[in-house]
Amino acid sequence: MGPPGKGPLKGVKSPKKDIFGLPGNMKGFSDKIIDWYQANKRNLPWRRTTDPYYIWLSEVILQQTRVDQGMSYYYKFIGAFPKISDLANADEEEVLKLWQGLGYYSRARNLHHSAKYVSHQLGNRFPSTYDTILQLKGVGQYTAAAISSIAFNEPKAAVDGNVYRVLSRVFGIRTPIDSGKGAKQFRELANKLIDRKQPGTFNQALMEFGATQCKPVNPACDTCTLSVMCFAKEKKTVAKFPVKEKRTKSRNRYFDYLVMKHSGGMVLRKRAGKDIWQNLYDFPLIETEKQLSETKLISTGPWKQLLSGKKFSLGKISATYTHVLSHQKIFARFWEIQLKKPLAKPGQDCVWIKKSELSRYAVPRLIDRYLRSDL
Numbered sequence: 001m002g003p004p005g006k007g008p009l010k011g012v013k014s015p016k017k018d019i020f021g022l023p024g025n026m027k028g029f030s031d032k033i034i035d036w037y038q039a040n041k042r043n044l045p046w047r048r049t050t051d052p053y054y055i056w057l058s059e060v061i062l063q064q065t066r067v068d069q070g071m072s073y074y075y076k077f078i079g080a081f082p083k084i085s086d087l088a089n090a091d092e093e094e095v096l097k098l099w100q101g102l103g104y105y106s107r108a109r110n111l112h113h114s115a116k117y118v119s120h121q122l123g124n125r126f127p128s129t130y131d132t133i134l135q136l137k138g139v140g141q142y143t144a145a146a147i148s149s150i151a152f153n154e155p156k157a158a159v160d161g162n163v164y165r166v167l168s169r170v171f172g173i174r175t176p177i178d179s180g181k182g183a184k185q186f187r188e189l190a191n192k193l194i195d196r197k198q199p200g201t202f203n204q205a206l207m208e209f210g211a212t213q214c215k216p217v218n219p220a221c222d223t224c225t226l227s228v229m230c231f232a233k234e235k236k237t238v239a240k241f242p243v244k245e246k247r248t249k250s251r252n253r254y255f256d257y258l259v260m261k262h263s264g265g266m267v268l269r270k271r272a273g274k275d276i277w278q279n280l281y282d283f284p285l286i287e288t289e290k291q292l293s294e295t296k297l298i299s300t301g302p303w304k305q306l307l308s309g310k311k312f313s314l315g316k317i318s319a320t321y322t323h324v325l326s327h328q329k330i331f332a333r334f335w336e337i338q339l340k341k342p343l344a345k346p347g348q349d350c351v352w353i354k355k356s357e358l359s360r361y362a363v364p365r366l367i368d369r370y371l372r373s374d375l
């Protein structure tokens, strides 16, 4: 436990420990959570399987994604790739296209990479222990614990944001959850609490409890099975848990897209490099430090370079679209460039396509929003 009397919890003491050096209110926690889960769990498709491939798919899809949104993607993926070998043999573009709209596209690329590894190197046998699952690209401690406990009954606690919240409130833990010390402390506690006979059920129960009962805002304390043992409820400090130490910094970016068109055809650009939306398609782009006036943008070097040698007339300029990512806020305008003839050489990383072919290309949600409003 962190020291009492600091920060937002000034004056609130941590709970007493029992003779094992554990919080005194730990006993009965696991049984209560599992009983609650059996009575209240949502009927979700990935809970009706112990196939590690399907559990892995669901866990990756549900990172950063709400269950109701993730559900349709889960069905799309298992429909298109019922076996891990189907995913391994797919083109990356096909995988990204199916992922379109979920964001955090590195998840899809890592899924594809790991499916190829399991299929080609391990003969389609999904690794069956926490340590070997952890070797898969894009799989962290949480996901490895979730898969190994649910599919292989290995007693490893899966600690996600829901679990941090429940444990910090019930046990009055004020160590910041975004610190290395906090991550270790919460993982150790969860591994002491886990039901060793049914670790997968325990992990799912604790996550479900955090998602639907002990919610970030307005948790249902009045009907809570843990209320008699909950430190934060007793001290009336529920809203102060969990404690975080860092504020996530966000940066603003200013994009001006040149949408070059001619008679039902247009230019798309494949995004390369280490930036956001790697390998997805957008349009030729000018990025600036701040939003420039229209006359200033037209006089910049990148504008002249992108349109050099091209005959065109300037069409509509869109209003500014705002697009928020986890650490970035993007302000984007779209400039319609009506070319006098199609481009034989559309430029580096660019392709000339017909509008009717657009559905074959995976695009970021920002571009999808523009295309839907424009076409």
Ligand code: SF4
Pocket: 166, 169, 170, 213, 214, 215, 219, 220, 221, 222, 224, 225, 226, 227, 230, 231, 232, 233, 238
């Ligand atoms: S009493 Fe409230 S804060 Fe405590 S575990 Fe239950 S829902 Fe969460």
